[in-house]
Amino acid sequence: MKVDKTPLEGWLLKKIKGGTAGGECLTPEMIRGYQLDKIRETLDLAVRQSPFYGRRLKGWSGGDIAALEDLTRLPFTTAEDIKENPLKFLCVSQDEISRVVTLQSSGTGGESKRLYFTREDQEHIIDFFHYGMACLVDPGDRVLILLPGRLPGSVGDLLRSGLERLGAVPVPHGPVTDPEATLQVMRQEQVDSLVGIPTQVLALARCREDPGKPAAPRLKSMLLTTDHVPGSIAKILRRTWGCPVFNHYGMTEMGLGGAVECRALAGYHLREADLYFEIIDPATGKTVPEGQYGEVVFTTLTRKGMPLLRYRTGDVSRFIPGPCPCGTVMRRLESVRGRLSGKVRLGGNVFITMADLDQAIFPLDGVLNFTAGVSREKETDCLRLEITAADWAGPELAARARAAVESLPDIKRALESGALKVEISSGREGDKFNTGTAKRTIKDLRNAGVN
Ligand SMILES: [Zn+2]
The missing domain is CATH 3.40.50.980 (Rossmann fold)
Incomplete structure (x- = not known):
């Protein structure tokens, strides 16, 4: 079946060529050349104007980046860096900031994160939403x-x-x-x-x-x-x-929008005009070979208020090798599998992720949402799920959820070895819905002195 090419390709060509594109076609070389120029500009801006990068990247300038690969010589930026002092990232005066977004930490006692956007930054977001929504x-x-x-x-x-x-x-x-x-x-x-x-x-x-x-x-x-x-x-x-259900991948740090699927629904096309993406090995920090899984890292290309260089998202994904069925030259990112921090060890060699639990729990009729946490009781780990159920869901929902969780192979093994207990409770939706801005992760309470 013929699928329409992602409208993001026309958008990217427009951003690269301005009004001069004529009948030109987008090529991977054009994308890389544009991104290299923008990375250099962003590095110059950040080193010159932002107190954080001025110190962190002292002595660096855009001219030091001769090829995209040279970007890997720069250190990463982390969520902790932003939490510590977000104002130090600013490259403009605070008067020029038109929007501040505060992200509450999902962990206990964590500091909140602040992101700042200028009017021009917001204009880039609207422009991406315009073309991104044209996908569907x-x-x-x-x-x-x-x-x-x-x-x-x-x-x-x-x-x-x-x-x-x-x-x-x-x-x-x-x-x-x-x-x-x-x-x-x-x-x-x-x-x-x-x-x-x-x-x-x-x-x-x-x-x-x-x-x-x-x-x-x-x-x-x-x-x-x-x-x-x-x-x-x-x-x-x-x-x-x-x-059809289209997925959008994004976070506030990216400037809200990050990547969106085309009609082929075979992976996200990235917001390549505004963001440069890398996949790295989270342990070594090195770029992984094309097609392998790793942590998603991005650099902003057009952000003026608070540019970010090599920001570690903590999300796990990979670039999908080969062309998209829609026929674009743009790359594809696979649907994000979950968070690095989302993998929780349950005794022995058993690991569990929120994605595993999502696949087991959401198909159960009557489930609206759930949270998961692991605590330690004496020598046994306890996986606790709290399910928000629809008003009409029957009382047997908790039992069905238990059966679904216990049928996960890793959970089954841990239960058999006696290293794990599973507790499931189910409550009504009431009037409170999770607005979903917090990342879905399994809360590990074993080393936090809680419980
Ligand atoms: Zn496509």
Whole structure:
């Protein structure tokens, strides 16, 4: 089947060539040349203007980067660096900052992280949203935005602007707090598509309304956005709404947008005009050979307020070798598998990740969301799952979840060896939904002095 080429290719060509592209085609050499120029500019800007990089990269200048490979000589930037003193990253005066995003740490006692954006930085975000949304939305389509959008410059607000430029009709809504009410809005507004966080859209799919009401309309497409989209959720949503489910990979540090799937749904195409991606071995820091898994690292190419050089995301993925079925020359990143920190050892040689648990738990009818933690009780590790269940879910949900978790091969082995206990509790959704901004990880409480 012939699949339309990702609209990101035209976007990238426009960014590289400006108005002078003519009938030219994008080539990998053009992308690399552009990215090299932008890395040099960014390095010069950061060393000159940001107190953090001025000290960290003293003596460096853009001229030291003769080829993209030379970037690997620069040290990494980490989340801890930003937490320590985010203002030291600024390359402009604080008056020129039009948006500050504060990210609360998901861990206990962790400091929050602050990211700063100028108006120009926000313009780049809108531009990426415009072309990124063209992957799944056509002009005239009505698109429900289930992301926070009340404040100017918030993700929902920038997405609204991007959709307007595309000629689509944004329907701002904000995070789901009452699934039934949101379904009602979908019917009234006759939406064609939606953008949301996986667990929130799952809550919509699993909302069983009054049977007298007309069924929610079918959708043309939907976009799930987060760092890691559980494959089991995407499958349920595809079935429920009868439409393709596109994934977007992004985080605030990237400038909200990072990468989005094309209609081939075979990996993300990256926001290559604004970000340069690397995959590194998290243990050695060395670049891994093409196609191998490692940690995703990115460098901003156009950011003016708070550029980041070689920022470690903690996400695990790889570049998919070979061309995309859509025929673009742009690279593809595989769907992010989870977080480096998300791998938890349960005695012996048994490891478990949130992605493993996601695959076991989300397919169970009635599950809306869950959290997972590991604690130690005497000599035994205890894996504790707290499930948020739909109102209509039966009391046997916890037992079904237990069976699903215990059938995971690694868990099974740990249980048999007596090194592990599994505890599962299930509660009603109430009025509180996880808005999903915190990363989904297994909380390891064994060495934290908790419990
Ligand atoms: Zn493609």
